[in-house]
Amino acid sequence: MPNRSVAPEATAVARPNLPQPKEIMLGNIPLTVVNLGLQPLVLFEIAVPVGRWEEPSPGLAFYLFKMLTEGTKSKSSEQIAEAFDFFGSHLEVIPTLDGVSIKLYTLNKFFPALLELLVEMLTESVFPEGEFNTLKQIRIEQVRQQHAKNNAFANLKFREMLFGKEHPYGLLMDVEMVEKVTYQDLLHFKNALLTAPRLFISGLVTDEEIGAIEQFFGNVAFHASQPVNNHPLETTRYLEVTREDSTQASIRLGKVMIDRTHPDIHLLKITNELLGGFFGSRLMKNIREKKGLTYGIHSSLVHLQNASYWTISSEILREKTELAHQEILKEISRLKSETPTAEEFKMVVNYMKGKFLNSFDSPFSSHEMIKGLKQAGLTEQYFYNFLDTLDTVQPENLCEMATQYFGEDDLIFLKVV
Known part of the structure; x- marks a missing residue:
């Protein structure tokens, strides 16, 4: 039995063998494969470079990608939610300053079916106006709460001081900005969904998963991201x-x-x-x-x-x-x-x-x-x-x-x- 009253002896950390990702090009779309793990589970991520630098109005990328789950030409939002739930899978859509991450967690055996659904959401979303208005009200409340809490507001205000009010990283979203975004703005921006992404997959990755990605993403007409303008810093001390x-x-x-x-x-x-x-x-x-x-x-x-x-x-x-x-x-x-x-x-x-x-x-x-x-x-x-x-x-x-x-x-x- 080990002596629990004595701390384990500390040893020097040896140089580790870190994961070695594999790079595959699907046309002009890079796929990074991190093949690790023993359980038949994968994380597939679509990293789309559409954020503050690319959106014509503040917050448009948030609405555009958050509405992916609100319905396609052949499926309602309820049917999409039921499909992910039926397969015991989980979908996350995470907008950031620099882009949007779409993450799919699923068992390997359901991966092809869910990948097909994911491509349908990217290419055939219909953006119901009622759901947009609901999401807009949710976003307004989120912004109000951020401004009401000192710590959250300080983080946003500090970035404004670092970069400037007009800089993509410094722009401080307020309720007025959120209210100005219209449904027509969203429709005019919808092609950004097909901005060429980076793809990542990790877990127990086999040739079947890679083949499914090639099958469903190889025929999507992605377009190159737009060059971004330089923004000078306007620092407040x-x-x-x-x-x-x-x-x-x-x-x-x-x-x-x-x-x-x-x-x-x-x-x-x-x-x-x-x-x-x-x-x-x-x-x-x-x-x-x-x-x-x-x-x-x-x-x-x-x-x-x-x-x-x-x-x-x-x-x-x-x-x-x-x-x-x-x-x-x-x-x-x-x-x-x-x-x-x-x-x-x-x-x-x-x-x-x-x-x-x-x-x-x-x-x-x-x-x-x-x-x-x-x-x-x-x-x-x-x-x-x-x-x-x-x-x-x-x-x-x-x-x-x-x-x-x-x-x-x-x-x-x-x-x-």
């Missing part, structure tokens, strides 16, 4: 939004940052992790544990398709926001000048190794990691470069990265109280 009924404040700090193709990105990720990326970070120890100003504070690097940014976020007692702001700046300054202790350094490196390996602990989590890689135009070498950096990084490298990238001169600060 400081903003305070006051609300009468707030009991706590949401604060955000950050700036536009280097993207995943930059040679410093892995060192910067480690530096950010030490500052505020996990529960043992310096910000958590100071702002939460020592000062008791918040339940949680977090810093992160956010990578979008056409930009990246760094942010520190927290919900703070309303009367303590200025103290929290100064303590955050103090920790950033300390990171530039104070080399991590051996224990602190070892903890963050080991934590990041473990978290990275956990990201590949199932076929579907591996799917997400590899999808992000492919959409960014990177190869699997990116992952190995990250592991190599974790093995070779020195404590003083983190001070250098903080000095170079976490300067206060262009730091943006938002306070919603």
Whole structure:
């Protein structure tokens, strides 16, 4: 019997054998295959590059793809829902700033039948006007709720400060914008459904699943995505939004940052992790544990398709926001000048190794990691470069990265109280 009173011995993380995706071209449509798992289950994803950059009116991509399940020329919305339910499958439609993900989870034996239905939804949707009006009212309530909650509103407002009010990433949706979108706008935009996507499939993938994809998607007349215009940044350095009924404040700090193709990105990720990326970070120890100003504070690097940014976020007692702001700046300054202790350094490196390996602990989590890689135009070498950096990084490298990238001169600060 193992002795439960003694912690297991820690061992060094060996270089892992990461999943090796297979790339197949279906005409001009790339298919990435992640063949993992023992159960007869697959995740099939259609990643359509139609988002804020491509839509002529704010929110049109949301309506267009959310209405895929509302009926085709031969099937009602009820029949579509019953088909997925009958096969014990699950369909998700997830609009993002950069595009829309359509995810199908199903058993292998039902995959061809559901794939045929999915293609029918893409090519023969009828967009009932009544369902559009219902969806529009739902969207209005969602936007109202986002604006009513300090933390959700702060996230949106902070992006506006980073990129500008007219920038696709900075555009802050409000109720008036939602109400302006018309049914005719939707119909004029419907051809965007057939914008050439990237396809991904993971799980127990056999030649049968790949053959079904070739059969049903090979004959779809997809068209190339439209080139997007460049949008200049219009940054706002400081903003305070006051609300009468707030009991706590949401604060955000950050700036536009280097993207995943930059040679410093892995060192910067480690530096950010030490500052505020996990529960043992310096910000958590100071702002939460020592000062008791918040339940949680977090810093992160956010990578979008056409930009990246760094942010520190927290919900703070309303009367303590200025103290929290100064303590955050103090920790950033300390990171530039104070080399991590051996224990602190070892903890963050080991934590990041473990978290990275956990990201590949199932076929579907591996799917997400590899999808992000492919959409960014990177190869699997990116992952190995990250592991190599974790093995070779020195404590003083983190001070250098903080000095170079976490300067206060262009730091943006938002306070919603």
